[in-house]
Structures are given as C-alpha cells and as structure tokens.
Amino acid sequence: MSYIGVVVTSVFVSNALLTYGLGSVPGRGRERPGSLASALALTCVNALASFFLWAVHTLVLYPLGLGALDILFFTLLAVPLLKFLSRAASVPGGGLLSRVGAQADDLIVGSLVFGVALIASRGGYTLPEGLVASSAAGLGYWLVSSLLESIRERLELSDVPGPFKGAPAMLISTGLMALAFSGVDAAFVKGLTG
Amino acid sequence: MNEGRDSFIPNPVLAGLVGICPLIAVSKSLAEASVYGLGAALCAFALGALAPPLRTVIADRLQVPALLTLSSALALIYGLCARVYSPVIAAGLWIYLPLLAVSGLSLSTLRRSASPGRFGPDGQSRLGAVSMEALMFLFSAAFVGAARELIGLGTLTMPAPGMALPRIVLADFAPLRILVSPAGGFILLGFVIAAYRAIARVGGRKLP
Numbered sequence: 001m002s003y004i005g006v007v008v009t010s011v012f013v014s015n016a017l018l019t020y021g022l023g024s025v026p027g028r029g030r031e032r033p034g035s036l037a038s039a040l041a042l043t044c045v046n047a048l049a050s051f052f053l054w055a056v057h058t059l060v061l062y063p064l065g066l067g068a069l070d071i072l073f074f075t076l077l078a079v080p081l082l083k084f085l086s087r088a089a090s091v092p093g094g095g096l097l098s099r100v101g102a103q104a105d106d107l108i109v110g111s112l113v114f115g116v117a118l119i120a121s122r123g124g125y126t127l128p129e130g131l132v133a134s135s136a137a138g139l140g141y142w143l144v145s146s147l148l149e150s151i152r153e154r155l156e157l158s159d160v161p162g163p164f165k166g167a168p169a170m171l172i173s174t175g176l177m178a179l180a181f182s183g184v185d186a187a188f189v190k191g192l193t194g
Numbered sequence: 195m196n197e198g199r200d201s202f203i204p205n206p207v208l209a210g211l212v213g214i215c216p217l218i219a220v221s222k223s224l225a226e227a228s229v230y231g232l233g234a235a236l237c238a239f240a241l242g243a244l245a246p247p248l249r250t251v252i253a254d255r256l257q258v259p260a261l262l263t264l265s266s267a268l269a270l271i272y273g274l275c276a277r278v279y280s281p282v283i284a285a286g287l288w289i290y291l292p293l294l295a296v297s298g299l300s301l302s303t304l305r306r307s308a309s310p311g312r313f314g315p316d317g318q319s320r321l322g323a324v325s326m327e328a329l330m331f332l333f334s335a336a337f338v339g340a341a342r343e344l345i346g347l348g349t350l351t352m353p354a355p356g357m358a359l360p361r362i363v364l365a366d367f368a369p370l371r372i373l374v375s376p377a378g379g380f381i382l383l384g385f386v387i388a389a390y391r392a393i394a395r396v397g398g399r400k401l402p
Contacts, residue, residue: 019376020289021219024298025211068274071292075266080259109262111216114296118289161388163395167211168388175380182377 003132005193010136013186016116017144018178023112025148025170037096038145041103042112042138045082049113050120050134052078057121070121071114078117082108112141144181148174206299206327207334208390209401213298217335218379220290225353227339229283230290233272234335235328238299240268242324245307261304262295269294279355299331342382346373 001009016022056077057070086108090101107113116137120130151173160169206212213234221227245261252260273291277284284291294300303324344350348365372378394401 017215019219021215021217021376021379024215068270068292071295072263072266072270075259075262075295079262109258109296109301111293111296111298115216115289115293118292122289163388163391164384168384168391171214171380171384171387175377175382175384178375178377178380179372182375 001129001190002193003129005189006129006132007136007139008184008189008193009186010133011140011143012181012184013189014137015144015178015181016112016137016141018174018181020115020119022115023110023141023145025167025174035099037099037103039139039142040096040100041107042142043135044100044138045086045104045107045113046116046134046138047131048082048085049074049078049108049117050130051127052081053117053121054125054127054130058127067122071118074114074117079108082113144174144177147177203323203326203330204394204399204401205330205334205390206302207331207338208387209394210302211298211387212302212327213331214383216290216293216297217338218376218383220287221335221339221342221379222374223286223343223351224336224340225280225283225351225359226286227335227342228332228353229276229280230287230294231332231335231339233269233276233291233294234297234299235332236272237265237268237294237297238303238328238331239325241265241300241303242307242321242328245304246320249307261307265300265304266292266295269300280353280357280359282357282359283353299328302327338379338383338386341386342373342379345370345382346378347371 010016014020017025053070053074056073057067061067061070061073083105086101086104088101090098090105092098116134119137120134123130123133125133148170152170155169155173164172204210207214207217217227217230220230241261241264244264248260248264249257269292272294273284276287276291306320306324340350344364347368348363350362350364352360352362354360370378373382391401
C-alpha cells in the first residue's frame with residue numbers, strides 16, 4: 001500500500017480509538033484535544049514510540065525468538081527516554097515546543113502510545129510504513145477526539161435524560177461515529193491510493 | 195443506631211469508566227472478554243499487593259519506571275500463560291494481552307498505591323478495595339462480552355483450554371451483528387452504564 005493509503009487507513013479505516021479502542025473517550029483524560037500542540041504531541045510521541053518498539057522487536061528480539069518480551073524492553077528503555085525527551089522539551093516559556101512537551105509527558109504512559117507502537121511493530125509494517133502509520137494514528141486519534149469534544153460541548157447544552165448524561169451519551173456518540181468511519185472500506189482505500 | 199460505614203464500592207467499569215476502551219475492543223466474545231478481564235484483575239491484584247512494599251525500598255525518582263516494569267512483567271507472564279492455556283484466545287486478544295501493563299485498572303491500582311498506609315481515608319483496606327475492583331472488572335468484562343456475543347451473534351463461546359473452543363448456539367441467525375463490531379460495543383456499553391446509573395439512583399447510591 002502507498003504511504004497515502006497507509007495514512008488514510010490509519011486515520012479512518014483503522015482508527016486508534018474507534019477500531020482498536022486505544023486511548024480514552026474525550027472528557028475524561030487530561031489532554032485537551034483540538035489544539036495544535038495536542039496534535040503534534042500525539043504524532044511525535046506515537047512515531048518515536050513506534051520507532052523504538054519496531055527496532056527492539058524486529059531487529060533484536062524477534063531474531064532471537066524473544067518477540068513476546070518487547071513490551072518489557074519497551075517499558076524499560078523507551079518509556080524513560082520518551083519521558084526525558086518530553087520533560088526536556090517542556091521548559092517554561094518554551095512556546096509551542098514547551099506545550100508539546102507537556103502534552104507528550106501526559107500521553108506516554110497510556111494505552112494509546114503502547115497500543116499504536118505494538119501495532120506498528122507486530123502489524124507487519126516496514127519501519128517507514130510503521131512510522132507513517134503510527135504518526136497518522138496519532139492524527140486520527142486527535143481528529144476523533146476533537147470531533148467528540150465538540151459533540152460533548154453540544155450535549156452539555158442539550159436536554160439529555162439523567163442516566164445518559166456524560167459518559168453514556170459520549171459512548172453512544174462515539175459508537176455512532178465509529179459506525180460512520182466504518183463506511184470507509186480498506187479495499188476501497190487501497191484501490192484508490194494504490 | 196447503625197453507624198457502620200457504607201460498604202458500597204462503585205463498579206470500576208460502569209461507574210469509574212476504568213479501562214473501557216480496550217474492553218470494548220476485546221469483548222467481542224465471552225471467551226476473549228473473560229480471559230482479558232481475568233488478566234486485568236490478576237495484574238491489578240498483584241500490583242496492589244506488590245507495589246506498596248516496593249515503594250518503600252525504591253528511590254522516589256525510580257518508582258514510576260520500576261512499577262511500570264513490574265506491571266509489564268506481570269502482563270507478559272499472564273500473556274504467556276494465556277497462550278499456553280488457549281492459543282486461539284491469545285491470538286484473538288493480540289496486542290491487548292501486553293497492553294494489560296497499562297490497562298486502566300493497573301494504572302489506577304498504581305496510583306492508589308502511591309498513598310502511604312494500608313488503609314484508605316474511608317478506613318477500608320487498600321488491597322481489599324483493589325481486590326473488589328478487580329473482581330468487579332472481571333465480572334463486568336464477562337457480562338459485556340456475553341451480552342455482545344449473545345445479542346450480536348446468538349452464540350456463547352466458552353473460555354476453554356486447547357485449540358477448539360466450545361460454543362453454545364442459542365440462535366441460528368445473528369440477531370444484531372453490529373454489536374460485535376467496535377461501534378456496537380461503544381453503543382451497548384453506553385446503554386449498560388446508563389442502566390447501572392439508573393439502578394444506582396433508585397437505590398440511593400452516590401456514584402463518582
């Protein structure tokens with residue numbers, strides 16, 4: 001599949017939140033979707049994490065028959081390094097880079113980053129494909145989070161029945177969005193983008 | 195006059211929304227949801243038991259990486275056990291077995307273990323509360339998995355060792371196939387949480 005196809009697939013067909021259930025439904029996490037810093041943080045952290053896990057899994061552990069240990073090595077090596085990088089970037093008064101660093105620091109220990117990295121390393125991607133797919137997965141998550149955040153704001157102003165207020169209404173909205181995204185077919189994307 | 199404290203512990207999935215997104219991805223069948231739920235529960239229980247004593251011997255700056263590594267090791271051990279028990283279920287759970295390391299239940303257990311003492315501010319044992327939450331997570335996962343498979347496909351796949359999983363066929367057709375897709379999982383869980391809230395409200399329980 002071409003790189004454009006990989007991007008479209010990761011954003012729409014195999015969305016991290018709607019298809020794989022990675023991350024959290026907006027309104028619960030600390031991250032604020034919708035900002036440029038949030039999009040950059042998601043893209044950078046996912047790409048770096050996927051790079052580390054792909055390299056450890058494919059180049060070191062898999063040839064030794066120890067592929068299952070990748071998550072342990074990822075936690076031991078990549079998480080502290082990513083934490084260090086994000087904290088180094090989030091110096092006070094650093095502008096956009098500082099905000100990206102702060103957002104990234106919150107994201108690292110979570111199912112989104114771990115999950116996207118695992119998909120990139122175990123999903124049969126080459127390194128460039130894995131990097132593109134994981135960056136696009138971050139963008140896809142950001143897109144869905146932003147859309148759901150705006151739905152949440154509208155729901156807060158709507159007359160929703162008591163038990164459905166908050167999380168249940170958001171989950172049903174997320175399900176309906178997942179249904180809409182499932183209309184984008186992988187074979188169609190492959191045929192369209194080559 | 196009864197001055198005993200209220201022993202009601204809110205369901206971590208239905209009230210606390212702990213780990214719901216990965217649960218939606220894995221709860222396509224009773225077998226996969228049960229094995230995932232058991233893994234999350236066992237990892238949380240082990241973390242609840244091991245993390246507090248480890249925190250006393252590990253330097254502050256190393257606690258987070260050390261406890262995350264412990265969580266990953268527990269997820270890895272459980273993943274290997276699941277693969278030996280049933281390769282079919284383990285293959286179906288794919289990345290979600292290693293992801294138990296950072297499941298919502300594990301992370302909330304690690305956060306809970308950060309505060310000192312064996313008892314929380316409500317006087318309840320922390321390990322006891324973790325155990326109850328873990329048990330409720332397991333039952334919630336099994337319930338959601340069973341409901342999705344039963345209403346979605348009209349079958350129930352039992353968690354069993356080996357390559358062939360016993361399947362109870364309750365309907366010759368798929369009543370509501372959409373429920374086994376992630377979209378259906380989100381919608382069903384939304385309705386289940388709303389029902390839980392309505393029941394809790396009728397019972398006069400306060401939810402977080």
